[in-house]
Amino acid sequence: MTNLQTQKPKYTLQDWQRGYESQPNEYDYWIDNIEGEIPKDLNGTFFRNGPGLLDINGQSIAHPFDGDGMVCSISFKNGRAFFRNRFVKTEGYVAEKAAGKILYRGVFGTQRPGGWLANIFDLKSKNIANTGILYWGDKLLALWEGAQPHRLNPQNLETIGIEDLDGILRSGQTFSAHPRIEKGKDGKGDILVNFSVKTGLSSIITIFEFNSQGKLLKRYSHSIPGFAFLHDMVITPNYCIFFQNPVSLNPLPFLLGFKGAGQCLKFLPNKSTQVILIPRDGSKEMKVLPTQPCFVFHHANAWEENGEIYVDSICYESFSQGDLAGDFREVNFDAIPEGQLWRFKINLSENNVEHKLVESRCCEFPTLNPNNVGKANRYLFMGVAEQLSGNAPLQAILKIDWLTGKRQVFSVAPRGFTGEPLFVPFPNGVNEDDGWLLMLMYDAAENRSDVVILDARDLEKEPVARLHLKNHIPYGLHGSFTSHYFGE
Numbered sequence: 001m002t003n004l005q006t007q008k009p010k011y012t013l014q015d016w017q018r019g020y021e022s023q024p025n026e027y028d029y030w031i032d033n034i035e036g037e038i039p040k041d042l043n044g045t046f047f048r049n050g051p052g053l054l055d056i057n058g059q060s061i062a063h064p065f066d067g068d069g070m071v072c073s074i075s076f077k078n079g080r081a082f083f084r085n086r087f088v089k090t091e092g093y094v095a096e097k098a099a100g101k102i103l104y105r106g107v108f109g110t111q112r113p114g115g116w117l118a119n120i121f122d123l124k125s126k127n128i129a130n131t132g133i134l135y136w137g138d139k140l141l142a143l144w145e146g147a148q149p150h151r152l153n154p155q156n157l158e159t160i161g162i163e164d165l166d167g168i169l170r171s172g173q174t175f176s177a178h179p180r181i182e183k184g185k186d187g188k189g190d191i192l193v194n195f196s197v198k199t200g201l202s203s204i205i206t207i208f209e210f211n212s213q214g215k216l217l218k219r220y221s222h223s224i225p226g227f228a229f230l231h232d233m234v235i236t237p238n239y240c241i242f243f244q245n246p247v248s249l250n251p252l253p254f255l256l257g258f259k260g261a262g263q264c265l266k267f268l269p270n271k272s273t274q275v276i277l278i279p280r281d282g283s284k285e286m287k288v289l290p291t292q293p294c295f296v297f298h299h300a301n302a303w304e305e306n307g308e309i310y311v312d313s314i315c316y317e318s319f320s321q322g323d324l325a326g327d328f329r330e331v332n333f334d335a336i337p338e339g340q341l342w343r344f345k346i347n348l349s350e351n352n353v354e355h356k357l358v359e360s361r362c363c364e365f366p367t368l369n370p371n372n373v374g375k376a377n378r379y380l381f382m383g384v385a386e387q388l389s390g391n392a393p394l395q396a397i398l399k400i401d402w403l404t405g406k407r408q409v410f411s412v413a414p415r416g417f418t419g420e421p422l423f424v425p426f427p428n429g430v431n432e433d434d435g436w437l438l439m440l441m442y443d444a445a446e447n448r449s450d451v452v453i454l455d456a457r458d459l460e461k462e463p464v465a466r467l468h469l470k471n472h473i474p475y476g477l478h479g480s481f482t483s484h485y486f487g488e
């Protein structure tokens with residue numbers, strides 16, 4: 001039996017907090033401090049985006065989600081790895097760097113200094129480009145769901161500018177940070193599926209499907225009633241699936257300068273979560289079905305099986321404004337519900353949705369073999385807490401084998417902190433778990449970050465390699481991998 005919880009002492013809040021110190025510097029170097037060996041057949045570039053600044057010249061931002069996007073690239077070639085990081089030179093980043101102070105309000109509560117009078121009716125939003133990173137159709141895009149992407153030069157990570165995808169995105173149109181990639185079948189290339197949301201009293205979801213050269217194949221829109229906070233989506237061969245969280249938005253405190261827009265969300269525990277199924281053939285037969293009230297940022301995967309649709313999602317039992325109040329560094333983990341993995345079974349002929357808890361351990365950032373996106377997956381990987389129950393920082397990676405029920409854990413507790421793992425299949429992999437897991441982790445003992453390469457077949461083995469960076473990278477959000485090499 002696997003020992004799923006090591007007997008390591010618990011983390012300290014001080015250690016965890018240090019991983020949220022700003023990294024204002026930009027680096028380029030070969031990584032030369034390595035434990036283990038980088039596989040010679042791991043070739044390509046691991047990109048990762050996340051907030052790089054948690055303060056502007058000493059003025060703290062209110063929440064990491066408001067932090068300026070900083071993209072890292074770790075490029076692998078012939079057993080070596082080259083590290084680079086660059087801020088996305090957004091209009092807001094450049095202006096605040098020049099001014100040496102906060103000039104913009106953030107969605108998650110960052111305010112201009114000077115109290116509410118300095119913020120009232122200031123509805124300008126800062127496109128912080130901090131959430132996702134995608135290399136598609138020869139373009140590297142830093143994604144933030146509130147606005148258009150920024151295009152970067154993949155070779156040096158310098159910012160080229162706001163990107164409209166060859167005229168497809170209108171000025172200011174949003175483009176989600178959670179695209180899904182459907183692997184090509186029948187000799188066809190991969191398809192990128194992403195979405196845009198315009199929300200208010202009702203909401204319009206627009207789906208875009210692109211071929212592997214970045215050419216738009218399809219665009220279709222649907223309107224749904226009510227305000228919609230839609231961070232993520234899952235796809236199957238026939239559907240795009242969204243969960244509309246049961247939240248309302250009272251914009252008054254935002255308009256009056258007291259709160260960020262994201263702090264004006266109110267969770268409605270007596271209202272259902274709405275499962276929205278949008279057919280990918282462009283027909284108007286959208287379906288909306290109620291299910292258990294819960295709050296979802298991230299889905300793991302969805303698939304169709306025997307006429308039913310399954311969705312695995314990380315659900316929070318609530319989402320309170322209190323989660324976004326005060327200094328995020330002083331968070332009381334015990335006071336906030338943890339994310340847990342739920343499985344939803346959607347029966348379209350009976351119009352009902354069943355749900356069950358499938359993993360109770362505190363988890364986030366699910367990932368799987370990219371070849372299984374939209375199809376049944378045997379294996380799932382995600383960041384988890386070291387402790388088996390309750391809310392805590394992510395300090396381990398969990399592998400679940402749905403076929404056998406077996407769980408495996410790779411832990412960096414007590415002084416290490418994990419985030420999103422990324423699955424990169426072996427070049428000639430056969431089995432679904434034939435691949436590496438790549439991740440950036442923060443090592444509080446050394447105040448630096450490591451790039452960790454795990455053998456996804458067996459998380460209990462020592463890491464394949466642990467690459468010690470010369471610097472720390474604040475906890476980040478999402479990454480992606482391309483087989484193109486963009487190192488020195």
Ligand SMILES: [Fe+2]
Nearest residue numbers: 231297298478
């Ligand atoms: Fe996300």
